[in-house]
Amino acid sequence: MAHIVTANCNDCKYTDCCVVCPVECFYQDEMMLYIDPDDCIDCEACVPECPVEAIFGEANMPAQWSSYTELNKQKCITLKAGDGHITEKSDPREGPGCKKK
Numbered sequence: 342m343a344h345i346v347t348a349n350c351n352d353c354k355y356t357d358c359c360v361v362c363p364v365e366c367f368y369q370d371e372m373m374l375y376i377d378p379d380d381c382i383d384c385e386a387c388v389p390e391c392p393v394e395a396i397f398g399e400a401n402m403p404a405q406w407s408s409y410t411e412l413n414k415q416k417c418i419t420l421k422a423g424d425g426h427i428t429e430k431s432d433p434r435e436g437p438g439c440k441k442k
């Protein structure tokens with residue numbers, strides 16, 4: 342089991358979540374962040390940090406976002422091989438698709 346970043350992160354990327362993660366298991370591409378399921382210890386520290394409620398434990402995942410479980414896993418494999426690791430807060434993206442107004 343792991344925690345998963347889902348659709349609401351898309352185009353927002355507030356990055357508050359990665360700062361509190363004790364095992365530094367967040368990775369990013371241009372549009373959003375992802376959690377590496379191999380490293381996440383399910384501590385839940387990141388969940389209340391997200392201003393758009395994008396992070397869920399696998400057991401509480403809304404059904405419409407179930408595909409994000411595999412997406413987080415696959416993206417982390419790719420991003421780990423590059424420079425996608427993120428451990429510090431950066432400027433939010435807040436693009437047109439961001440849910441927080």
Ligand code: SF4
Pocket residue numbers: 346349350351353354355356357358359373374390391392393394395396
């Ligand atoms: S805090 Fe939420 S919106 Fe921001 S990067 Fe993390 S998951 Fe995405």
Ligand code: SF4
Pocket residue numbers: 344361362363364365366376380381382383384385386387388
């Ligand atoms: S649940 Fe804990 S270990 Fe997993 S990504 Fe969030 S802060 Fe990191």
